[in-house]
Amino acid sequence: MKILMTGNEALARGAWEAGVRFASAYPGTPSTEILENLLTYDGIYAEWAPNEKVALEAACGAAVGGVRAVSAMKHVGVNVAADPLFTFAYTGVNAGMVLVTADEPGMHSSQNEQDNRNYAHMAKIPLLEPSNSQECLDMMKIAFVISEEFDTPVLIRTTTRVAHSKSLVTLSDRIEIEPKPYEKNVRKFLPIPAFAVGLRVKVEERMARLKEYSETTPLNYIEKGGKIGVITSGMCYNYAKEVFGEDATYLKLGFTKPRPNRLLDEFYKQVDPSKVYVIEENDPYLLDWVKRSGYSPIAIEPPYGEKTPDVLRAAIFGESNPEITVAVDDVPNRPPVLCAGCPHRGFFVEIAKRKNTVVAGDIGCYTLGFAPPFNAVDYVICMGSAFSAGHGTQVALDQAGADKRVVAVMGDSTFFHTGMNSLVEVLYNKSRVICVILDNRITGMTGQQEHPGTGKSAYGDPAPEIDIAAVCRALGAEHVTVINPNDLSQVKNALDEAYDREVASVIITRYPCVLKPMGEAEFEEFGKDLYKNKYEVNETACIGCKACIRVGCPAISMSNDRAIIDNACVGCSVCEQICPVKAIKIQ
Amino acid sequence: MTKSVLLVGVGGQGTILAGKILTMGLLAAGYDVKMSEIHGMSQRGGAVSTHVRFGDNVYSPVIEKGGADVLISFEQLEALRWISYLKPEGKAVVNSQAIYPTPVLSGAAAYPADILQRLENAIDVKVLDATEEAAKIGNPRGQNVLLVGAAVKLLGVEGVDWDEIIAKNVKPQFAEMNQKAFETGFALV
Numbered sequence: 001m002k003i004l005m006t007g008n009e010a011l012a013r014g015a016w017e018a019g020v021r022f023a024s025a026y027p028g029t030p031s032t033e034i035l036e037n038l039l040t041y042d043g044i045y046a047e048w049a050p051n052e053k054v055a056l057e058a059a060c061g062a063a064v065g066g067v068r069a070v071s072a073m074k075h076v077g078v079n080v081a082a083d084p085l086f087t088f089a090y091t092g093v094n095a096g097m098v099l100v101t102a103d104e105p106g107m108h109s110s111q112n113e114q115d116n117r118n119y120a121h122m123a124k125i126p127l128l129e130p131s132n133s134q135e136c137l138d139m140m141k142i143a144f145v146i147s148e149e150f151d152t153p154v155l156i157r158t159t160t161r162v163a164h165s166k167s168l169v170t171l172s173d174r175i176e177i178e179p180k181p182y183e184k185n186v187r188k189f190l191p192i193p194a195f196a197v198g199l200r201v202k203v204e205e206r207m208a209r210l211k212e213y214s215e216t217t218p219l220n221y222i223e224k225g226g227k228i229g230v231i232t233s234g235m236c237y238n239y240a241k242e243v244f245g246e247d248a249t250y251l252k253l254g255f256t257k258p259r260p261n262r263l264l265d266e267f268y269k270q271v272d273p274s275k276v277y278v279i280e281e282n283d284p285y286l287l288d289w290v291k292r293s294g295y296s297p298i299a300i301e302p303p304y305g306e307k308t309p310d311v312l313r314a315a316i317f318g319e320s321n322p323e324i325t326v327a328v329d330d331v332p333n334r335p336p337v338l339c340a341g342c343p344h345r346g347f348f349v350e351i352a353k354r355k356n357t358v359v360a361g362d363i364g365c366y367t368l369g370f371a372p373p374f375n376a377v378d379y380v381i382c383m384g385s386a387f388s389a390g391h392g393t394q395v396a397l398d399q400a401g402a403d404k405r406v407v408a409v410m411g412d413s414t415f416f417h418t419g420m421n422s423l424v425e426v427l428y429n430k431s432r433v434i435c436v437i438l439d440n441r442i443t444g445m446t447g448q449q450e451h452p453g454t455g456k457s458a459y460g461d462p463a464p465e466i467d468i469a470a471v472c473r474a475l476g477a478e479h480v481t482v483i484n485p486n487d488l489s490q491v492k493n494a495l496d497e498a499y500d501r502e503v504a505s506v507i508i509t510r511y512p513c514v515l516k517p518m519g520e521a522e523f524e525e526f527g528k529d530l531y532k533n534k535y536e537v538n539e540t541a542c543i544g545c546k547a548c549i550r551v552g553c554p555a556i557s558m559s560n561d562r563a564i565i566d567n568a569c570v571g572c573s574v575c576e577q578i579c580p581v582k583a584i585k586i587q
Numbered sequence: 588m589t590k591s592v593l594l595v596g597v598g599g600q601g602t603i604l605a606g607k608i609l610t611m612g613l614l615a616a617g618y619d620v621k622m623s624e625i626h627g628m629s630q631r632g633g634a635v636s637t638h639v640r641f642g643d644n645v646y647s648p649v650i651e652k653g654g655a656d657v658l659i660s661f662e663q664l665e666a667l668r669w670i671s672y673l674k675p676e677g678k679a680v681v682n683s684q685a686i687y688p689t690p691v692l693s694g695a696a697a698y699p700a701d702i703l704q705r706l707e708n709a710i711d712v713k714v715l716d717a718t719e720e721a722a723k724i725g726n727p728r729g730q731n732v733l734l735v736g737a738a739v740k741l742l743g744v745e746g747v748d749w750d751e752i753i754a755k756n757v758k759p760q761f762a763e764m765n766q767k768a769f770e771t772g773f774a775l776v
Contacts, residue, residue: 321653
């Protein structure tokens with residue numbers, strides 16, 4: 001039976017069919033749905049880890065312990081997880097272990113465009129690149145066979161369009177695999193220098209055997225067509241087929257570390273060597289290999305962004321499809337915004353008023369605090385960076401004699417991710433940066449995943465709730481304040497107190513994300529009417545001053561010089577507190 | 588021959604369910620189908636797009652500029668934003684609903700007043716008030732399935748039991764309302 005699946009759904013299905021028993025991941029677009037789907041299968045234990053490093057470590061440990069294990073993350077997550085990856089590449093596995101990296105050509109939801117195929121090269125591990133959902137499913141199963149046969153972790157690299165596009169998939173049954181016996185073997189699994197030296201040699205022997213595998217595996221093949229040559233992998237294979245159809249002969253590579261040189265030579269014999277295109281997204285990973293192999297292929301410009309068929313046509317033939325003539329220059333942008341009722345709004349309304357302030361931001365919905373009307377966040381580096389980066393900025397500004405205070409802002413899931421280390425840096429080094437944790441009781445931006453602070457497991461079962469305030473105090477923070485961000489006076493007072501201190505303060509704004517599925521715990525803590533109220537504007541009292549418009553709420557707009565609040569309102573009351581003439585009241 | 592349908596709108600308008608019902612129907616009609624969506628920050632009230640392609644053997648799941656046979660826009664402004672993806676001879680169905688983006692709400696930008704005229708002058712377009720038409724049937728949220736009905740008519744896809752497809756993809760209590768919405772959309776173009 002054939003069904004439509006996204007690449008992420010197919011990867012999860014493939015893992016289940018391969019007999020995987022352990023899965024650990026941290027959410028990140030476009031990888032999140034892999035673990036979300038794994039949660040739906042019987043026979044697999046799946047979990048959200050607090051970050052990608054510990055997710056991968058847990059999967060490595062499970063593979064050492066004897067069960068097939070998978071970990072999944074977005075491309076920048078692999079940076080966090082690089083440490084275990086590089087050493088597990090030396091020790092190898094007991095049962096198979098596969099890591100999925102979801103890269104983002106075009107940066108739809110990411111801060112950079114790094115090409116994680118380079119990790120396979122650097123860690124010296126095999127690499128698979130599926131081009132559609134069927135290949136996602138099949139390659140996940142093959143990856144476990146490779147992992148166990150060659151005693152290595154395997155990297156599967158998808159891109160946004162593989163991960164989030166749907167195509168037809170044929171399903172099979174699960175292969176039940178009993179846990180392998182665990183046997184202590186320090187020479188293999190304990191890479192002290194004396195043992196690592198031997199493991200290092202084995203890695204080279206393994207890569208030599210994998211090179212031979214790459215030459216013969218059906219994952220790499222020549223698809224015979226015309227004299228034009230196309231060397232490609234992943235989603236780009238589909239784009240190239242769209243542009244060249246039968247006019248080209250394709251070297252379709254599904255297994256791209258190590259890469260097959262004899263097959264490359266055979267391919268070049270079948271095509272016009274002056275008309276060979278290398279079509280790939282992000283880095284010149286295949287291009288450089290083909291060049292090193294002594295050929296002169298044609299690169300596709302520009303070396304960034306997605307290589308969709310229109311981009312290829314423009315780059316290769318200088319052609320574009322006929323266009324419709326209509327004026328579109330005045331089409332206003334539709335940027336993402338904080339939702340109506342978002343509990344981050346109250347904090348940003350207040351911080352935006354502060355003079356002589358630098359706001360160090362982080363990765364999450366609250367990054368939007370940079371945008372109008374708040375214009376509050378100054379910079380963002382990476383997940384968990386706000387406090388430590390803010391500390392560095394505060395020291396630098398103090399050295400320069402600038403009269404500025406740094407306020408560093410991150411979310412609750414981000415705090416557990418790597419923000420805790422960031423706070424240790426601040427407290428240990430006696431920084432005076434003001435640390436704010438916007439605790440909306442869930443992982444918001446990736447779509448409501450549980451985390452160590454929510455009191456629920458990935459399955460929604462009760463789990464130990466790690467108390468953020470208690471963690472901060474235990475780390476040594478003397479001034480920890482927990483406030484309701486929808487009460488602007490609480491936000492103002494907490495900031496006033498923090499600005500008055502010459503040591504670090506921690507402010508925790510605790511209020512659930514408006515999109516979070518609320519349970520009894522939320523109604524008990526935040527009231528039975530949580531997100532059930534609506535506000536309205538008294539038309540005669542409104543003076544049209546637009547103060548409420550400047551809280552950036554999508555539920556508020558102007559009509560005939562008077563503010564109106566539409567049905568999207570969920571009753572956060574921030575606009576009511578802002579209105580200078582008390583024209584906004586609860587319905 | 589591969590055909591391409593681009594569904595565009597604003598996060599929260601139901602484009603994802605619309606794309607799902609359309610693809611399930613095309614699948615039932617025996618086509619190879621691919622669909623692509625962009626997730627992530629676009630869910631926060633931003634512009635959203637769903638690409639649907641079908642035929643004997645579909646390669647790219649992404650529609651290229653100037654490559655869509657049919658554009659279904661859930662909101663006026665979004666039709667204009669994505670019009671470069673429509674073939675000059677392509678057809679469009681546009682919901683006349685206007686949803687102001689934040690730069691317009693805050694007064695930093697203006698919402699063009701003549702969007703529908705511009706579209707009517709440039710392309711073969713059917714403008715309908717899908718939100719109002721769906722409200723007449725009982726629920727304005729049925730606008731998404733109503734627009735799917737309109738798209739199916741334009742695509743000329745035949746031999747599909749759309750009532751069954753809809754029933755399988757919505758909660759039982761909303762099946763009848765959505766089936767009516769589909770029929771209404773089909774009849775309106």
